[in-house]
Amino acid sequence: DAGVIQSPRHEVTEMGQEVTLRCKPISGHDYLFWYRQTMMRGLELLIYFNNNVPIDDSGMPEDRFSAKMPNASFSTLKIQPSEPRDSAVYFCASSSPGGHTDTQYFGPGTRLTVL
Amino acid sequence: SQKIEQNSEALNIQEGKTATLTCNYTNYSPAYLQWYRQDPGRGPVFLLLIRENEKEKRKERLKVTFDTTLKQSLFHITASQPADSATYLCALAKGGGATNKLIFGTGTLLAVQP
Numbered sequence: 001d002a003g004v005i006q007s008p009r010h011e012v013t014e015m016g017q018e019v020t021l022r023c024k025p026i027s028g029h030d031y032l033f034w035y036r037q038t039m040m041r042g043l044e045l046l047i048y049f050n051n052n053v054p055i056d057d058s059g060m061p062e063d064r065f066s067a068k069m070p071n072a073s074f075s076t077l078k079i080q081p082s083e084p085r086d087s088a089v090y091f092c093a094s095s096s097p098g099g100h101t102d103t104q105y106f107g108p109g110t111r112l113t114v115l
Numbered sequence: 116s117q118k119i120e121q122n123s124e125a126l127n128i129q130e131g132k133t134a135t136l137t138c139n140y141t142n143y144s145p146a147y148l149q150w151y152r153q154d155p156g157r158g159p160v161f162l163l164l165i166r167e168n169e170k171e172k173r174k175e176r177l178k179v180t181f182d183t184t185l186k187q188s189l190f191h192i193t194a195s196q197p198a199d200s201a202t203y204l205c206a207l208a209k210g211g212g213a214t215n216k217l218i219f220g221t222g223t224l225l226a227v228q229p
Contacts, residue, residue, distance in 0.1 A: 041221075042221035043204065043221075044219075045217065045219075048216065091158050093158070103161040106159050106160070108156075108158055109156075
């Protein structure tokens with residue numbers, strides 16, 4: 001398996017622009033997580049899905065952030081409009097609980113810079 | 116809310132020594148606790164999981180302990196190697212049935228000197 005795939009790997013945009021980050025989870029995994037990582041706040045959970053349904057979006061910072069999972073193999077995180085304080089590395093992770101662990105498998109991340 | 120504390124300062128040790136990293140939490144005891152490794156420019160990679168009813172777990176040169184009385188987990192790397200240099204994150208599974216929701220610490224940077 002290729003693992004969790006994220007695109008783009010790097011994104012540089014200007015304040016006010018819309019940004020869309022993409023994620024393809026590991027095939028067969030029924031949980032998908034979006035995280036944001038900064039030096040100051042570490043790794044923060046933004047939202048997670050189970051079987052394509054959003055379960056907990058309490059970590060989404062504000063209405064400018066939205067996430068969708070139209071099918072089991074694709075999810076997007078959208079920021080509109082973007083602001084400089086959104087600059088961070090955004091990770092997608094997937095997992096398949098029910099085995100002996102609830103291990104999360106992370107993608108390589110998207111480094112977002114908002115100028 | 117749950118707070119997780121890991122040493123914010125980097126841990127520098129000599130090759131061959133045992134590295135010990137600390138993870139303290141402040142609120143409820145989690146259902147389980149996980150340790151991840153993160154290299155620069157990459158996503159975290161799972162290393163070990165320990166459940167609340169387990170005191171110790173081992174995997175090759177790695178050992179994790181879990182003390183629910185002290186609200187602390189220790190992560191040990193024995194016979195450390197320069198290749199072990201990375202940031203190590205602990206993560207707690209939030210209780211109340213949402214066992215897939217992890218809360219991460221900010222991580223401790225380990226540097227193993229040759």
